[in-house]
Amino acid sequence: ARLAEEAQPRAVTVLAISDVLGDDLGTIGSGPFAPDATRFDDAIAVLRAREILAAVPAAVRAVLERGARGDAAETPKPGAACFARVEHRVIASNSLALAAAERAARERGLSVTRFERALRGEAHALGAELAARALALRSALPQLLLAGGEPTVRVRGKGRGGRCQELALGAALALAGEPGVTLLAAGTDGSDGPTDAAGAFADGESVARGLAAGANAADALARNDAHGFFAREGGLLETGPTGTNALDVVLVWVAPRS
Numbered sequence: 487a488r489l490a491e492e493a494q495p496r497a498v499t500v501l502a503i504s505d506v507l508g509d510d511l512g513t514i515g516s517g518p519f520a521p522d523a524t525r526f527d528d529a530i531a532v533l534r535a536r537e538i539l540a541a542v543p544a545a546v547r548a549v550l551e552r553g554a555r556g557d558a559a560e561t562p563k564p565g566a567a568c569f570a571r572v573e574h575r576v577i578a579s580n581s582l583a584l585a586a587a588e589r590a591a592r593e594r595g596l597s598v599t600r601f602e603r604a605l606r607g608e609a610h611a612l613g614a615e616l617a618a619r620a621l622a623l624r625s626a627l628p629q630l631l632l633a634g635g636e637p638t639v640r641v642r643g644k645g646r647g648g649r650c651q652e653l654a655l656g657a658a659l660a661l662a663g664e665p666g667v668t669l670l671a672a673g674t675d676g677s678d679g680p681t682d683a684a685g686a687f688a689d690g691e692s693v694a695r696g697l698a699a700g701a702n703a704a705d706a707l708a709r710n711d712a713h714g715f716f717a718r719e720g721g722l723l724e725t726g727p728t729g730t731n732a733l734d735v736v737l738v739w740v741a742p743r744s
Contacts, residue, residue: 487561489518490568497571504579505731507604507636511574519572522561526553580604580634580733583674587632587737596630596739599623605635605734609649610707612637613656613671613688620667620738629740636733639679645711648679650734651686654721655712657738658692659703665690666741672723675731681713685734687721695719 490498498519506513511520530550533539539547552558562568576582588598601619605612616633623629637649647655650671657669672678672685693703696719706715716722 487512487517487520487522490520490566490572491562493519493572494568495571498573500572500574502574502576503730503732504576505733507580507606507733509576509579509581514576519569520574521564521566521569523564525560526550526558530554578730578732580674580735583732583735584632584634587735588630591630591632595628597625597627598630598632601631601633601736603635605633605637605653605736607637609637609639609653610656610659613653613658613669614660616653616669616736616738617657617660617664617667620669620740621661621664623740624666624743626742628742631736631738631740633736633738634733639710641710643709643711645706645709645714646679646681647710647712647714648673648677648681648683648685650678650736651681651683651712651716651722652707652710653734653736654686654688655703655707655715658688658696658721659707661688661690662693662703663690666743667738669736669738670723671734671736672725673731673734674728676725676728679713682724683713683716683722684725684728685723686712686716687723692719692721695721 500519502514504514591598620631639649639652650673653671668689670687676684678685696703699718701715701718
């Protein structure tokens with residue numbers, strides 16, 4: 487927010503690539519030209535609520551406490567004059583990525599369904615939910631189910647993977663034995679967790695292919711080793727860095743009912 491102060495009275499146009507669900511301008515890149523509605527007191531309250539205020543470096547605590555006393559200026563708030571000549575344009579985001587995928591799919595004759603909400607929460611559970619949703623879409627026409635967001639992974643084991651690979655693994659288990667459905671979950675930045683993969687594919691044969699290659703899907707999920715499973719099974723998507731980040735996308739192709 488303080489860059490907006492420094493830029494006065496010049497006009498500023500900010501071109502933002504959003505890696506934030508909801509595209510909050512104050513959160514994208516920490517919002518250097520966006521109003522900041524939070525205050526020093528808010529930061530202290532969060533640290534106290536988490537019971538970590540004492541663990542914060544003394545220099546940081548001193549800054550927060552000085553600001554809370556009014557001895558340091560707050561960041562510019564909504565309505566401040568310094569934002570009068572600032573314009574923000576979100577030129578890339580998860581919603582824009584999904585819209586582009588939808589246009590491309592419709593141009594190819596697919597019927598497209600958007601998942602009802604942004605992807606939040608446990609990745610493997612979302613994979614199973616998306617698999618069930620795709621199976622329910624089966625019809626006489628080819629279908630594409632689109633979803634996007636930022637799932638999370640609760641780490642329980644010592645395997646390797648990322649949220650997209652774990653989502654795909656959850657889908658693979660839910661789709662086992664089911665023909666005609668293929669899911670791709672991938673990070674738009676080309677990187678998923680501490681691996682070289684962007685994500686992974688899953689279909690009704692993934693679990694069986696894994697077993698044939700010596701990898702057990704359920705065991706891999708319990709150990710958070712989605713990468714190890716798909717590396718053996720063959721479902722990894724490796725794109726390399728894309729140079730941008732608009733969160734994760736999931737595409738689920740559903741073949742026509744025979």
